[in-house]
Amino acid sequence: MHVIAANIAQPALIEWKGKKEYTGIYKAAVDKAIFLGKEGVSGDAVADRRVHGGVDKACYLFSADHYDFWKAQYPLLDWDWGMFGENLSISGMDESKIRIGDIFQIGEALVEVSQPREPCYKLGIKFGDQKVISQFIDHGYPGVYVRVLEEGKVCKGDELILKIQSDSSLTVKDFFDFLYAREKDPKLLELILNTPALPEKKKNKLKRYL
Secondary structure, three states, rough: OOEEEEEOOEEEEEOOOEEEEOOOOOOEOOOOEEEEEEOEEEOOOOOOOOOOHHHHHHHEEEHHHHHHHHHHOOOOOOOOOOOOOOOOOOOOOOOOOOEEOOOOEEOOOOEEEEEEEOOHHHHHHHOOOOHHHHHHHHHHHOOOOEEEEOOEEOOOOOEEEEEEEOOOOOOOOHHHHHOOOOOOHHHHHHHHOOOOOOOHHHHHHHHHOO
C-alpha cells in the first residue's frame, strides 16, 4: 500500500435544508507533505468536530482502488483525489483485510486503525445526489479513520507498513457491514465489544443490541 495523494481542504460554505454551514469535505491534493497530528491534519478544515477530527478520527484514508467503481456511477463529476473527503488516497487498501487496531507506519507517522467512515449528507452534497449515501453503504468499502500514535509528516509515495497486527480479528468491513445490517449477528457483536481499539463511545451505542 502506498500514498497516491495527500489531501487537505479549506472551509467551504454549503446549504442544507435551508441552512448555510461550512464543510471540510472539498479536499484537494497538495504537492507537499501533510502533518498528521494527534487530533487532526495540520491545515485541514474540520467544520464539525462532533463528528470529524479528534483523537479517534485524526486522519481519514480512502482506497484509490475504488475510484474506478465510483467514476462509473458518476461519470459527469469532476474527478480528482480527495473526492471522498479523504486526507490520504491509498493504493492497495482493502477494508476486508485491514483490522480494527492494526498499527501502520506511514512516512514519519505511526497510526492505529480506529473505525470506518460512516457517510452523511455532506457526501451527498459533494456528489450532487443524496442517493450516494445508500450506494456507499451497499458498496461496503468506506475507508478508515486512524488515531495518530506518533505525529509526523506524510507525503505522496510513502508506504503503509504494517507494524503490529491487531489481536482482534474484526476487520473494518466486518464492522461497517454490522453497523448497517438489519439483523445483528450476536457473535460479531461480541467480537466488536471485545475489540480494544474501537472507541468506547461506539461500543456503548451498540450495547443496546445485547
